[in-house]
Amino acid sequence: MATVLAGVSRMRFSVYAIFSLIGAILWADGVLLAGYGLGKLPFIKHHHKTVTSLIDPIIIAVVVLSLVPVLVHYLRGRKRTVDGASRHGRDA
Numbered sequence: 001m002a003t004v005l006a007g008v009s010r011m012r013f014s015v016y017a018i019f020s021l022i023g024a025i026l027w028a029d030g031v032l033l034a035g036y037g038l039g040k041l042p043f044i045k046h047h048h049k050t051v052t053s054l055i056d057p058i059i060i061a062v063v064v065l066s067l068v069p070v071l072v073h074y075l076r077g078r079k080r081t082v083d084g085a086s087r088h089g090r091d092a
Contacts, residue, residue: 002020
């Protein structure tokens with residue numbers, strides 16, 4: 001999304017690259033610090049085995065849920081194409 005907005009606004013590539021690099025560094029450091037901070041919480045320390053066994057299902061659920069809008073968009077576009085083709089006398 002940011003790439004599209006940078007292109008539409010005709011942002012210079014050097015400015016885009018600098019902001020992209022700063023954002024990447026802040027994101028990576030933020031995730032690392034969040035993990036470190038969460039690892040220090042008493043709840044996480046006491047339930048370490050439970051938490052670590054739930055990490056994979058949580059990550060998979062987040063990925064699947066993030067793909068739902070893409071799937072919906074694809075299916076709606078496909079339905080429009082099929083409906084448009086059948087209205088014009090063509091089989092889909």
